[in-house]
């Protein structure tokens with residue numbers, strides 16, 4: 289069988305705005321529930337003395353897991369004709385941020401849920417900010433509980449305008465705003481006849497239209513040098529292809545030293561013989577036409593598709609250190625094969641990862657805080673924006689001997705300043 293495409297999706301929103309109901313209803317409407325799940329929900333509802341709740345489906349899963357039966361709640365899935373969707377579980381913001389920044393989880397798209405009746409809450413905005421912080425650009429805003437406002441187009445538009453203005457300021461441009469009533473399945477799996485004024489697709493069709501980001505193989509070549517060996521008078525440049533494809537004969541650029549040469553041969557260790565092209569995920573050795581002095585940490589790319597290279601950049605980081613992260617102190621930054629001294633030039637914004645509350649005028653970043661910072665490295669290094677390349681856009685910070693934080697590259701400083 290051909291492997292089905294998988295898309296990771298995260299569902300965020302103020303408590304009680306309907307996350308569990310949306311998820312439960314999506315599982316139900318796509319027949320992605322295990323046998324007996326609905327019966328369990330009925331039982332849980334009865335036990336709680338409450339009417340049937342799709343939200344209890346998640347409780348039912350949890351119960352099943354506690355009994356050690358089947359499903360792992362962190363891997364809730366639903367299926368459409370097009371692909372499988374894995375719901376990234378976010379038990380708390382802290383775990384979510386940590387997992388996303390460290391690479392343990394990766395949400396490719398997000399559903400941001402707003403209760404139509406309660407309207408946009410502070411937490412709805414914080415969730416929007418969180419998505420921008422993580423560079424998640426495929427965002428659908430669901431205005432839920434439309435039944436409570438008589439399916440009013442006017443109120444939907446008010447929420448849409450207000451949220452859109454807020455998100456656009458954060459450089460988040462939602463793909464769609466969809467009016468839904470998750471409890472009744474309106475505009476989730478099928479078009480609602482309660483809201484004929486809404487001309488867009490219902491949620492499932494909308495997300496099925498989403499094109500997945502190109503895999504790492506299809507992205508620009510990034511081949512960070514791990515080591516250079518001398519071998520029978522040849523110099524072999526070794527490392528792992530982080531993204532893209534490399535072929536014999538390719539003209540390549542070595543950054544940040546800015547040297548151009550061509551690939552003479554590729555030695556792919558695993559195969560113990562020569563290959564004409566290698567791609568993302570492979571550890572390889574190559575020889576090049578011009579034997580410059582190359583060293584660990586430099587990036588090989590194609591000439592017309594170079595990585596960013598600078599000594600100052602903007603980053604979003606998650607701090608786990610025992611000591612606070614402070615300005616003007618020497619830390620070590622590790623980004624793929626690069627390892628270099630760095631310092632925090634400025635702390636732009638700090639938020640408590642548990643509550644997502646803004647910490648005003650912070651001069652340091654404490655354990656479990658998330659911060660927007662500007663980092664300066666001792667020398668120029670190579671990287672990409674995280675949203676363009678997850679392997680070369682991610683780094684860790686070492687304080688003394690301890691890995692104390694993880695971060696993602698948000699962009700060059702000049703670019704950010706002209707953009708805002």
Ligand code: GDP
Nearest residue numbers: 303304305306307308309343433469470471472
């Ligand atoms: P969560 O905290 O975001 O996961 O919210 P829940 O999914 O638990 O929903 C909170 C409450 O809102 C529950 O009692 C749901 O039944 C209710 N709810 C969810 N969706 C709708 C809806 O479309 N219409 C109405 N009237 N209530 C809803």
